[in-house]
Amino acid sequence: MNFKPFVSSLLAGLLLAATAARADDIPVAVAANFTAPFNKIAAEFEKETGHKVMSSFGSTGKFYAQIKNGAPFEILLAADDETPAKVIKEGAGVAGSPFSYAIGKxxxxSAKPAVVDAKGEVLQRGGFDxxxxxxxxxxxxxxAAVETMKKLGVHDSLSPKFVTAETITQTHQFVSSGNSLLGFVALSQVLKDGKIEGSAWVVPANLYTPxxxxxxxxxxxxxxxxxxxxxxxxxxxxxQAVIKSYGYELGQ
Structure with missing residues (x-):
C-alpha cells in the first residue's frame, strides 16, 4: 500500500489547522475614501494569510476620538498624516510604525455629464443651488475642499450653498443621489476602470495641501x-497596484 498520498494529505491538513490556529482577527479603522481599494486588498490578504480583517469605515476625526476613548482598533488607515502622529504622541500608537500608504486626490x-467643466470654472460661474x-x-x-475654494476666491460666495456631510461617503451619496448637483469627493470614489462617470475636475495639487x-x-x-x-x-x-488603480499616488 502506498502511504505517500495519505501522509501528504495529513501533513497538508495539519499545516492548514496550524495556520488557522494562528490566524488573527484584525480590527482596522479605515478612512472612508479608501473603502473600495481596501476591500479588495483585505480580501486578497485574507486568502493568502488566513487572517480575518474586521474593517470599519468612517471619518479620521471620529476614529481619533474613538481611539482616545479606548476603541480596540489594531490599525488606523487615516486620511491624513497628522492623526497617526498624534496618536503616537499620546501613547495610543506604536512609534516608528507610520508610513504613507497613499496620497489622495x-x-x-457631478453625477451628471457636462455640469463640471475640465477647469473647474463652474465654481466661478455658479448656476447650482x-x-x-x-x-x-x-x-x-x-x-482640502475649503482650502481650494479659498485659493480660488470663491469660498465666501459659495458658503451659503454648502451641504456638509460627516464622511466623504455621505458626500458622494449627496451628489450621486442628485440632492446636490456637485461636490468635492475623492478621485478613488468616482474612478471606474480608469474613467470618471458624470463630469469632473481633478483639482490641481497646488490648490491644497497634499x-x-x-x-x-x-x-x-x-x-x-x-x-x-x-x-x-x-x-x-x-x-500598491490596487491603490494606484483607484487614482491614488503611492506614498514615499
Missing part, C-alpha cells in the same frame, strides 16, 4: 502577528 464631481463637501474639521478631503494618508500600528496591535502582516502587505506590490 481631490475632485469636484448646492455644493457638497465633507466636514473640514473631521475629514482632510473637506479641509493629502498624505498614513497607516499606523495602534497599541492593541503591537504584538499581533496579523496586524503586523497586514501593514507589511499594504506596502507590497499587489496592494
Amino acid at each position: 481631490l475632485v469636484l464631481w 448646492h455644493i457638497a463637501l465633507t466636514n473640514p474639521k473631521l475629514a482632510p478631503y473637506g479641509a 493629502i498624505r494618508q498614513d497607516a499606523v500600528l495602534l497599541t492593541p496591535g503591537k504584538d499581533k502577528a496579523g496586524a503586523v502582516a497586514l501593514l507589511k502587505y499594504l506596502q507590497g506590490a499587489k496592494a
